[in-house]
Amino acid sequence: MMNSMSNIEYVKGLIEKGFKVLETDVIDQYQVSFVVKQADVLQVLVTLKNAGWKQMSYLSAIDWPDETKIEMVYILMNWERAVHVQIRSKIDRNDPVMPSIITVYPGAKYYERECHEFFGVKFPGNPDYEKQLILEMWDDMPPLRKDFDPQAYSDRKFTKREYNQDYKILSEDNKLKEKREARKERAQSLKGGPKA
Amino acid sequence: MKSTKFTPARKLSKEEIDRKWWEIGDYFRRNSLWMLMYCTGCCAIELPPAMTSAYDMERLGMGPMATPRQADILLISGYLSVKSLRRVIYTYEQMSEPKYVVGLGSCPINGGIYHDSHAVINQLDQYIPVDTYVSGCMPNTESVMNGFVDLMEQIKNKTAKGWIKYKENNEWYKSNQMAALGEVIIHDEFHE
Numbered sequence: 050m051m052n053s054m055s056n057i058e059y060v061k062g063l064i065e066k067g068f069k070v071l072e073t074d075v076i077d078q079y080q081v082s083f084v085v086k087q088a089d090v091l092q093v094l095v096t097l098k099n100a101g102w103k104q105m106s107y108l109s110a111i112d113w114p115d116e117t118k119i120e121m122v123y124i125l126m127n128w129e130r131a132v133h134v135q136i137r138s139k140i141d142r143n144d145p146v147m148p149s150i151i152t153v154y155p156g157a158k159y160y161e162r163e164c165h166e167f168f169g170v171k172f173p174g175n176p177d178y179e180k181q182l183i184l185e186m187w188d189d190m191p192p193l194r195k196d197f198d199p200q201a202y203s204d205r206k207f208t209k210r211e212y213n214q215d216y217k218i219l220s221e222d223n224k225l226k227e228k229r230e231a232r233k234e235r236a237q238s239l240k241g242g243p244k245a
Numbered sequence: 246m247k248s249t250k251f252t253p254a255r256k257l258s259k260e261e262i263d264r265k266w267w268e269i270g271d272y273f274r275r276n277s278l279w280m281l282m283y284c285t286g287c288c289a290i291e292l293p294p295a296m297t298s299a300y301d302m303e304r305l306g307m308g309p310m311a312t313p314r315q316a317d318i319l320l321i322s323g324y325l326s327v328k329s330l331r332r333v334i335y336t337y338e339q340m341s342e343p344k345y346v347v348g349l350g351s352c353p354i355n356g357g358i359y360h361d362s363h364a365v366i367n368q369l370d371q372y373i374p375v376d377t378y379v380s381g382c383m384p385n386t387e388s389v390m391n392g393f394v395d396l397m398e399q400i401k402n403k404t405a406k407g408w409i410k411y412k413e414n415n416e417w418y419k420s421n422q423m424a425a426l427g428e429v430i431i432h433d434e435f436h437e
Contacts, residue, residue: 180434184364185328186427192363200361207367207425210355 056130057081063100068093082135087121087147090138094123094153102127102134108150108160110168114195117142119168123150140170149174167193274317274343275400276306278393281316281340283333286323288350288383295389305393313339318396321375323383324352326364330372331431334422337373337411344408345400346375347392351382358382371421374407 057075064070064083072084085093102125111120118139125134140147149172150157161172162182169191172178181187190197257265280302282292296302296309310316313336325333337346348369351357356367369375376399379392399405411418422429 181432183328185331185432188427189363197363199363202363203356203361203365203367207356207365208371208421209360210368 056132059130060097060100060132060134063096064093067096079131080133080135082137084137084139087138087140090121090123090136091148091150091153093136094125094150097125097134097136098153100127101129104128105150105154105157105160106133108157108164110145110164110170110193112142112168112193112195113139114142119145119170121147121164121170145170147172149178151175167191169194271400271403275397278305278307278318278345278397279310279316280307280318280320280347281310281313281336282320282322283329283336284320284322285325285329286321286350286352288323288352291349291383291386291389292320292322294386300386300390302390302393305390305397307393313337314341316340317343318345318347319373320347320349321353321369322349324350324357324359324365325369327366327426328364330366330422331426331429334373334429335431342408343405345377345396345405346373346407347396348375348378349389349392350384351380354378354380366425372418372425374410374418376405376407 057078060081061073061075064085065073068085068089070083070085072082074082074084076082083093104126105123106126107122107124109122111122113120116139119142120137120139123136125136126132127134138147145168147170149161151161151174158175158177159182161170161175161178162180164170165172165178166182166184166187184192189202192199192202282289284292294300302308307318313319317340319333319337319340321333337344346369348354352359352365353369353375356362356365359365360367366372377392377396379388381388384392396405
């Protein structure tokens with residue numbers, strides 16, 4: 050039974066020894082994240098796969114419009130050493146190109162297609178990264194970019210139901226309240242004056 | 246001299262005979278409805294209790310059906326994305342007539358909590374005719390059952406005429422579908 054902290058140490062040693070790591074973040078005892086340079090990503094993944102991180106759990110992107118960067122995130126899992134490893138790398142947002150990793154993890158094919166649809170990242174090396182997967186006949190900018198306005202798109206594309214306003218706002222000088230007060234006074238006078 | 250013989254009943258016109266047959270058909274149909282459930286939305290979680298012993302849809306004579314060709318009701322449970330709307334239109338057009346549509350939850354009515362999504366349509370009745378809506382997010386199972394009873398009432402009162410509307414106003418529906426979807430024909434690698 051391997052100690053979980055020593056697993057973290059193991060993977061840290063593995064990555065930090067071989068590559069220039071810009072930032073390491075130990076999230077908890079089962080998760081660790083490395084920020085590496087774009088050119089290193091494929092080699093880092095090969096190293097990790099050889100060390101037992103055989104399962105690619107997820108591939109996605111994060112849009113950082115203020116920095117004009119798109120951050121790629123690869124999450125790998127090792128079933129022998131229970132550690133999720135995140136490999137992050139920031140790429141240019143205006144022309145996002147990331148070499149495909151299907152030579153290392155063939156299952157990434159569909160993740161890359163999804164990522165291309167939602168963030169517009171190009172994946173040279175993946176033969177059909179431009180094919181549509183989830184969105185069909187999309188005609189706008191990639192929808193998960195931060196500057197995409199889903200409300201405007203929805204308003205333009207889909208008809209909205211219109212409702213009649215079937216209530217009205219009471220006037221400011223609240224006559225109902227006066228009436229209520231008058232009724233209260235009248236009731237009291239019938240009972241013989243206000244209660245002591 | 247007036248004949249004392251029994252005068253035979255007036256011969257019915259074709260429309261009257263048709264109407265009578267439809268009434269007979271509707272009587273049997275509304276007591277034996279088969280439902281195709283398009284469960285892509287979260288409201289589908291209300292269907293297991295409606296179908297099973299808790300509320301028991303079968304006491305209304307309703308049953309689930311796996312294919313569109315034999316089903317009477319198309320049940321749209323919850324939100325519809327643009328992608329699944331294409332499949333719904335395919336399915337709806339495959340169903341044999343008469344066919345009825347029940348929309349479950351607030352998403353088919355006005356978009357619900359997905360009213361500002363890039364992927365979810367806002368009004369289902371712009372694209373296919375809807376006979377009954379069950380509102381709520383999500384509706385509880387009593388109201389789902391009420392919706393089914395309402396649909397039966399509508400069939401009885403001959404007001405569940407969505408499928409006739411779809412035929413009569415087909416161009417209007419088609420133009421709405423085109424405006425939202427671009428093209429109804431499904432292009433994906435599994436159909437090519």
